[in-house]
Amino acid sequence: MHADILFRGGNIIDGTGAPRQSVDLAVTDDRIVATGDLSRWTAGRVIDCTGRIVAPGFIDPHVHHDEVVLTDPGMDCMLSQGVTTIINGNCGFSIAPLTATGPLPQPLGMVLSDDMPRFASYAAYRDRLRADPPAVNSACLIGHGTLRINEVADLDRPADRAETAAMVRALDRALSEGGIGLSTGPFYPPARAATTQELIEMARVAQAHGRLYVTHMRDEGDQVIEALEETFQIGRDACCGVHVSHHKCAGLANHGLSETTLAMIDQARKLQDVGLDTTPWTASSTMLNSGRHRQASRVIVAESVPYPEMAGRDLSDIAAEWGTDIDSAMERLLPATGIFFIMDETDVRRILAYEHTIICSDGIARGSHPHPRVWGTFPRVLGHYVRDTGVFDLETGIKRMTSMPADRFGLQDRGRIAKGMYADLVVFDAASIREGNDYTHPTRPAEGIDLVFVNGRESWCAGGHTGARAGAVL
Ligand SMILES: [Zn+2]
Numbered sequence: 001m002h003a004d005i006l007f008r009g010g011n012i013i014d015g016t017g018a019p020r021q022s023v024d025l026a027v028t029d030d031r032i033v034a035t036g037d038l039s040r041w042t043a044g045r046v047i048d049c050t051g052r053i054v055a056p057g058f059i060d061p062h063v064h065h066d067e068v069v070l071t072d073p074g075m076d077c078m079l080s081q082g083v084t085t086i087i088n089g090n091c092g093f094s095i096a097p098l099t100a101t102g103p104l105p106q107p108l109g110m111v112l113s114d115d116m117p118r119f120a121s122y123a124a125y126r127d128r129l130r131a132d133p134p135a136v137n138s139a140c141l142i143g144h145g146t147l148r149i150n151e152v153a154d155l156d157r158p159a160d161r162a163e164t165a166a167m168v169r170a171l172d173r174a175l176s177e178g179g180i181g182l183s184t185g186p187f188y189p190p191a192r193a194a195t196t197q198e199l200i201e202m203a204r205v206a207q208a209h210g211r212l213y214v215t216h217m218r219d220e221g222d223q224v225i226e227a228l229e230e231t232f233q234i235g236r237d238a239c240c241g242v243h244v245s246h247h248k249c250a251g252l253a254n255h256g257l258s259e260t261t262l263a264m265i266d267q268a269r270k271l272q273d274v275g276l277d278t279t280p281w282t283a284s285s286t287m288l289n290s291g292r293h294r295q296a297s298r299v300i301v302a303e304s305v306p307y308p309e310m311a312g313r314d315l316s317d318i319a320a321e322w323g324t325d326i327d328s329a330m331e332r333l334l335p336a337t338g339i340f341f342i343m344d345e346t347d348v349r350r351i352l353a354y355e356h357t358i359i360c361s362d363g364i365a366r367g368s369h370p371h372p373r374v375w376g377t378f379p380r381v382l383g384h385y386v387r388d389t390g391v392f393d394l395e396t397g398i399k400r401m402t403s404m405p406a407d408r409f410g411l412q413d414r415g416r417i418a419k420g421m422y423a424d425l426v427v428f429d430a431a432s433i434r435e436g437n438d439y440t441h442p443t444r445p446a447e448g449i450d451l452v453f454v455n456g457r458e459s460w461c462a463g464g465h466t467g468a469r470a471g472a473v474l
Contacts, residue, residue: 003043004028004456010049010427014417015056015402017395025054027423030456034419049427052450055398056415057084057424058378059405062245062277062360064088064111066095066140073134073469077365079452079460080445081378082426085137085414085474090245091216092145092185096125097174099150105190106287108149110337110364122174129473135459139411139474141183141214142174144202145191158195168205175209180409182206185216196230203238214243221251221295228261232268241273243408246362247351248343250284251295255344262354275408277358278351280381282343285364285371288336290327296340300439303367304336311369337364339371339439353391358408359401372442376435379446383434394430411474423456
């Protein structure tokens, strides 16, 4: 038997949670064609994987790279950490369908530049990605916030009947064109005035397409309990699966609350479909605003439009240098994004360890000083949390980055190593894998990742991009 590529001598972790096996793996074209003892096989190329783990490429179900896949299609920030598939359009803000003209309200303006072409339909965006593919596979949720910006005349009030009907039609069309679900972000100003009923109307459309309601909930701090209850209600009333994005308990007063929130999720799961993902960091990253900075023990400026030179600096240092208070300094920096130290390590571990939690980066790659999660999330879990801390074993860690997100979001033939699956693969060293970055040097690539294949194409090798851009639109 003959294959294009043989991976010999590695320890294969197949993504299901099953224990690693020392077997060979054969790839032809874009698919895995065999695993097992392939000593009698020949191949165009043989890769010696002795002492290495071979795993399915990681799937990041929560990123904000809607525009980055077009403007920086090499996607080094994802490939370098072993990620081969991403899901865009999160937190209610998708790049498409966008029919609104003029400047975009935040946070859509954080994800999409004013000078970028706008895609009036999801199909137009999808076709553009197919014509000029990035280096990773990508799927996209359709954002309720974006639909609101298109259809609702005044964002500070609930949608009226005609506006809701227009959003329903637009969502239905975008899901027909390949959007993989609905995202909402009632936390953010353009969607804050949306009533629970408005969100239920949207969720009904997702349900009709067999897709999920994925949400950056109305609150992740003092009102996180109420926000969870609202999310469950939306799922029940629309008979729709709900997925809580980047679950956290933000703010000093709420540290420890994950014990309660996870118990609530566990209870709800007995009655309805509820899932969640999280990031392995105690700092969050979003628009700079006073509500958040008051809850944080420290704030780093990630990006400021009027003061780009302030990226990477502490908000309190900037205020001291300007001889002003924190609020005034923040106002001067806007529009801006920040990194907020608002979570407790015990909560981060407890949420990670919960058996239904999927790993995500929640990456926003813009600006010179992003949150380190953009480049380091997956190696951080496999290094810090698996090897150094023992939150779970390596097989479990990989399952939460591969088969679990693939199953949750309906990504077919991805997330597992088995005959017939797409050859999205990562080869790494379990002893040395770690994030290579920190809050001071956030864009340094991860360590310990040897090889990354996307659809059978070698895309990352020995710390560098091969130039391949084999990403499919899922
Ligand atoms: Zn979010």
